[in-house]
Amino acid sequence: MNxxxxxxxxxxxxxxxxxxxxxxxxxxxxxxFALLFTFVGVAGLYLxxxxxxxxxxxxxxxxxxxxxxxxxxxxxxxKLYDLDLRSEVTQFLPGVIVSIGLFAVLALTAxxxxxxxxxxxxxxxxTREIGQLFMGRYLLPFEAASILLLVAxxxxxxxxxxxxxx
Amino acid sequence: xPSAAPSASYLTSHSAILAFLLVVVGFVAVNLVLWKxxxxxxxxxxxxxxxxxxxxxxGSAWIQFNIRFYVFALLFIIFDVEAVFLLPWAVVFREIxxxxxLEGLVFIAILAIALAYVWRKGDLEWVRTEDxxx
Amino acid sequence: MSPDRIxxxxxxxxxxxFVVGVVGVFLRRNVITVFMCVExxxxxxxxxxxxxxxxxGTLDAQVLVFFVLTVAAxxxxxxxAIIIAIHRHRDTLxxxxxxxxxx
Numbered sequence: 001m002n003x004x005x006x007x008x009x010x011x012x013x014x015x016x017x018x019x020x021x022x023x024x025x026x027x028x029x030x031x032x033f034a035l036l037f038t039f040v041g042v043a044g045l046y047l048x049x050x051x052x053x054x055x056x057x058x059x060x061x062x063x064x065x066x067x068x069x070x071x072x073x074x075x076x077x078x079k080l081y082d083l084d085l086r087s088e089v090t091q092f093l094p095g096v097i098v099s100i101g102l103f104a105v106l107a108l109t110a111x112x113x114x115x116x117x118x119x120x121x122x123x124x125x126x127t128r129e130i131g132q133l134f135m136g137r138y139l140l141p142f143e144a145a146s147i148l149l150l151v152a153x154x155x156x157x158x159x160x161x162x163x164x165x166x
Numbered sequence: 167x168p169s170a171a172p173s174a175s176y177l178t179s180h181s182a183i184l185a186f187l188l189v190v191v192g193f194v195a196v197n198l199v200l201w202k203x204x205x206x207x208x209x210x211x212x213x214x215x216x217x218x219x220x221x222x223x224x225g226s227a228w229i230q231f232n233i234r235f236y237v238f239a240l241l242f243i244i245f246d247v248e249a250v251f252l253l254p255w256a257v258v259f260r261e262i263x264x265x266x267x268l269e270g271l272v273f274i275a276i277l278a279i280a281l282a283y284v285w286r287k288g289d290l291e292w293v294r295t296e297d298x299x300x
Numbered sequence: 301m302s303p304d305r306i307x308x309x310x311x312x313x314x315x316x317x318f319v320v321g322v323v324g325v326f327l328r329r330n331v332i333t334v335f336m337c338v339e340x341x342x343x344x345x346x347x348x349x350x351x352x353x354x355x356x357g358t359l360d361a362q363v364l365v366f367f368v369l370t371v372a373a374x375x376x377x378x379x380x381a382i383i384i385a386i387h388r389h390r391d392t393l394x395x396x397x398x399x400x401x402x403x
Contacts, residue, residue: 004177007184008306012313019317019340023324028332035336038317042343047180049310049354051362057250058346061369065243066339066376072239073332073380077387095326103319110311124176126359131254133363135266143269145251145370146276152374153244153280156381157289160236236384240377247373251366 008048015041028074032067039063053127237289241281248277310351318344331383331393335376342372 018037025031039062046055134142215222252270259266284290317340324337346365353361383393390397 016316019320022336046350049350051350054362065246069239069376072236076384099319099323106315127254127257129359131258135262138363146273149244150280152377156240156377159381159385243373
């Protein structure tokens with residue numbers, strides 16, 4: 001087993017293990033911090049698979065942005081001194097049955113399929129090529145993304161704004 | 167089968183991150199264990215209170231936060247994503263030409279509208295003007 | 301690990317991550333936990349995109365991941381704003397309590 005495989009298995013264990021904690025933890029704060037490890041693990045896997053710029057992006061957007069927003073959401077909706085952070089586990093049996101079935105079908109597909117098709121590409125620095133794709137083939141989605149962000153900000157700011165108390 | 171093996175330079179240049187990570191985790195772990203072993207442990211009620219520059223703390227630190235914080239987090243995440251989109255653009259726009267520069271400016275201009283919107287609506291002020299009038 | 305094995309292993313890992321997210325959506329009734337599980341599923345899909353990018357040798361899949369990230373950020377912003385607004389009116393985060401538009 002070489003170093004690459006060892007790093008892969010460690011990252012895989014961190015990612016799936018902390019994802020399980022996200023689902024099973026009794027406290028919302030524990031779930032949120034476990035989610036941090038999942039995001040970092042996925043960023044490491046991106047790096048291992050040759051997407052170096054994407055790994056940095058994952059850290060910036062998910063860990064730096066979405067997770068912080070999520071923690072704000074937890075703190076804004078819970079009075080933490082009540083310790084009313086628990087959430088119940090329900091529908092245990094049907095949930096587990098459906099999930100195992102889903103996993104079996106998808107795993108069989110992924111394992112049986114021959115994923116050959118392209119030339120393959122040795123992992124290398126990707127930032128320049130991604131920039132060229134943004135300015136070329138994906139120009140319209142690039143500009144549309146900014147409009148999406150504009151609309152999201154306007155909508156969220158409007159929803160969260162407190163009505164003037166009479 | 168396709169997909170060439172990663173080039174040696176790619177793996178070595180990024181293995182520095184792994185080295186840093188190991189050093190950081192190792193440093194914290196070693197220090198925590200070392201302290202646990204050698205420190206004397208004498209607990210008292212006083213030591214467990216929050217340190218507030220000598221003031222006696224009143225109430226709990228676990229309060230519900232002001233909704234105002236959320237708007238700033240919101241602004242942060244939107245411009246966070248904008249920054250990520252601008253990075254690859256900044257790498258290539260010089261070699262593609264003035265048109266690419268213009269495309270990036272359009273992107274920035276659209277998000278400047280977002281900033282203007284929250285500014286005009288008074289979401290950036292801690293105490294909003296209309297609240298003050300009420 | 302040979303290059304093909306790593307693509308296949310990454311795909312299986314992304315499947316596992318996705319199914320963990322599905323389990324969470326089934327089992328938990330707290331809307332913020334369910335939201336976190338949706339983020340898990342988005343991450344799983346992104347991971348499979350990156351694995352395909354490695355297998356096919358093009359960067360188009362990685363560009364697609366950028367747009368998924370953008371949508372995820374917008375979704376987090378608006379979704380949590382809605383959660384906060386609902387919490388303000390209903391004072392609960394139980395998904396089963398949000399039944400106004402159900403019949």
